Amino acid sequence: MKLKSSKVNEFRLWGLLLTMGGMLLMIVGLAGIVFDWGSAGKIMAVTFMFIGAIAMLGSMGIYFWAGMMSTSATVIECPECGKPTKMIGKTDRCMFCKTILSMDPKHDPNASAS
Template identity: 35%
Template sequence: MAKKYSSKINKIRTFALSLIFIGFVVMYGGIFFRENFLVMTIFMLLGLLCIIASTVVYFWIGMLSTKAVQVVCPNCEKPTKILGRVDMCMHCREPLTLDRTLEGKEFDEKYNQKKNIDRQNV
């Protein structure tokens, strides 16, 4: 069974979006404890913390996105950004790399890990 890959930027954005929904669900969970002010307040604050964490993650990926290398995908010919040694096209999920030693090899996200970089250079 083939793995479903997506670009790293999209993965992080999806995580940040899920934090927003988790925050709303936790806040709505606090409504069930209206009689107990302390428990309701704890649920509301936990939901707020999830939403604040989402804002931080969105800011972080925005800053990271400005450092990403922008390339034109050879498959769909749309501009996309690459983070790390290997990444996927945001539009068509074509495996992309800027590392000439990885061209033609099977796509694997492990190429972005530090320990795999050291092994390949030896």
């Protein structure tokens, strides 16, 4: 369970992956022009540049969405580490120590089953 993170950090991770993927696609597309592969290289460059630009725009959208969610998230103090963390939805994880948090007692995994 160490690989799980808070929802805001998960959105930021996907935004970062799309940014890096889009940049990588653009670099691969540039190889068609740099190594002078003729008309096939130009077609490859245009195709990969277009797909990379779409990935970068998707990344921008995800970062914007994560930022909007972050501004409206509930800030609570983590009972485990004591740091303030943002919570989205009924359950979330601490941004620092990854403890499962819940505002609703019936969704609380730390509550004792009586």
